[in-house]
Amino acid sequence: MTLLSAEPLSFGTHYRRLLIGVVVLGALTQFLLGTFYLGVGHSPEPRNLPIGIVGPPAQVEPVAAQLESAGKFDVTTYSSPEALTAAIKARDAAGGLEITSGGVVAVVAGAGGTLPAATLKTVAAEANQRNNSPQTIPRDVVPLAQSDINGASLGYILQVISLGGSIASLGLGRLMPRVRQSLRRGLGHVAALIAYALxxxxxxxxxxxxxxxxxxxxxxxxxxxxxLISLAITGSISGLVTLFGPVGSLTGGFYFLIGATISGASIPWTFLPHFWALLGQWLPTGGGAQLIRNSLYFPAASNTTALLCLGLYAGIGTLLVLVWNIMGNRDSRTSAIDVDALYPVTGEHHHHHDTSTEAESQP
Known part of the structure; x- marks a missing residue:
C-alpha cells in the first residue's frame, strides 16, 4: 500500500484560496494594528487630567474655571504648596500649578509620565505669556531616576513579562505528562506557575x-x-490554554501588542480614548504598570485597584487550571509531546503497550 502519492500536488483553486486568505489576513492585521497604534498614540490630549492648583483665591478661581471649561482638566484647589506636593506623591493629582507673584509655576511629577509633565509646563508657559510674566522654572517633586531618564523601562519590563509568560503558559499547558487529569496534576500545574512567577x-x-x-x-x-504580575499574566493565559488549547496562548500576544500599549506605562490613561483607558486599567498589564510605577516612585500611593486587578487574573486563571484537572480527563486531552513514551514511569517491567489506545479508552 502506498502511503504517499508519487504524483506532485498541482497548484489548484484550493491553494490559490489559501494564498489569498493569508495575504488578506496579513493585510487586515496590519491595518487594524496600524489604526489602533495611531489612534491611541498619534496625538494624545488630556481628558479630565486630575491636577491641583494653589495660590491667592482671587487668581486661582478664574484660572481653574478656564482650565476645566474644555474638559481637559479636573482641577482641585489646595491650601498650600505642601498639600499639593503630598497629593502628587499620593497620585491623587498628576501635577499642578502654583500661582506666585513671580508667575505661574508648573509643579510636575516626571516619574508619573512625560505627557502630564509636558502638558502642565505648556499651560504654565502660556499663562505667563498672557500675563506678561517672566517664564518660571518647573518644580519636579517626583523626578525620574538618572538611570531611567526617559521613563521607558517600565514598558520594556511589562513586554518582557508578557512575552515570557505567554511562552511559559503554552509550554506548561501543553507539555504536561500524558496522565489522567486529577487533583494531583492540577496542583502540580499551579505549583509550576507559582515557581515560574518567582x-x-x-x-x-x-x-x-x-x-x-x-x-x-x-x-x-x-x-x-x-x-504577582507574572503570575497574573501566566495564570490567566494558562487558564485559557487549559480550556481552548494552544489558541489560548494568543492572549499573551494580545497582552504584548495591545495590553502594553494601553497599560499606562507610556501613555497615561487620561490621555487615551475612554474605551481603551478603561480596558487598559483592567488588564494585567495595566494593573502591573500601576503597581510597578508606585513601587518605584510613589510609595505613598494606593495600590488597591492594581492589586485587585492582578489578584483576579492570577486567582481565576490558576483556579481554572485546578478545577479543569479535578473534573477529570473528559475529552482525553493529552500533551503535545508524549512524555511517558520518552520516559516510562509506570510499571517495573519495560514492556511495550499501546498508549494511544489507553488514552482513548480513558473516560
Missing amino acids: VSAAIVLAFSSIYGVGSGADTGELFWTYA
Whole structure:
C-alpha cells in the first residue's frame, strides 16, 4: 500500500484560496494594528487630567474655571504648596500649578509620565505669556531616576513579562505528562506557575538592577510586584490554554501588542480614548504598570485597584487550571509531546503497550 502519492500536488483553486486568505489576513492585521497604534498614540490630549492648583483665591478661581471649561482638566484647589506636593506623591493629582507673584509655576511629577509633565509646563508657559510674566522654572517633586531618564523601562519590563509568560503558559499547558487529569496534576500545574512567577521576578529584578532601574526602591517590594504580575499574566493565559488549547496562548500576544500599549506605562490613561483607558486599567498589564510605577516612585500611593486587578487574573486563571484537572480527563486531552513514551514511569517491567489506545479508552 502506498502511503504517499508519487504524483506532485498541482497548484489548484484550493491553494490559490489559501494564498489569498493569508495575504488578506496579513493585510487586515496590519491595518487594524496600524489604526489602533495611531489612534491611541498619534496625538494624545488630556481628558479630565486630575491636577491641583494653589495660590491667592482671587487668581486661582478664574484660572481653574478656564482650565476645566474644555474638559481637559479636573482641577482641585489646595491650601498650600505642601498639600499639593503630598497629593502628587499620593497620585491623587498628576501635577499642578502654583500661582506666585513671580508667575505661574508648573509643579510636575516626571516619574508619573512625560505627557502630564509636558502638558502642565505648556499651560504654565502660556499663562505667563498672557500675563506678561517672566517664564518660571518647573518644580519636579517626583523626578525620574538618572538611570531611567526617559521613563521607558517600565514598558520594556511589562513586554518582557508578557512575552515570557505567554511562552511559559503554552509550554506548561501543553507539555504536561500524558496522565489522567486529577487533583494531583492540577496542583502540580499551579505549583509550576507559582515557581515560574518567582523565577521570572528574580530575573526581571536582576537585569533591571544591572541598569540601575529601581535602585532607590524597596527590593523586596519590587520582587513581589514582579512575581504577582507574572503570575497574573501566566495564570490567566494558562487558564485559557487549559480550556481552548494552544489558541489560548494568543492572549499573551494580545497582552504584548495591545495590553502594553494601553497599560499606562507610556501613555497615561487620561490621555487615551475612554474605551481603551478603561480596558487598559483592567488588564494585567495595566494593573502591573500601576503597581510597578508606585513601587518605584510613589510609595505613598494606593495600590488597591492594581492589586485587585492582578489578584483576579492570577486567582481565576490558576483556579481554572485546578478545577479543569479535578473534573477529570473528559475529552482525553493529552500533551503535545508524549512524555511517558520518552520516559516510562509506570510499571517495573519495560514492556511495550499501546498508549494511544489507553488514552482513548480513558473516560
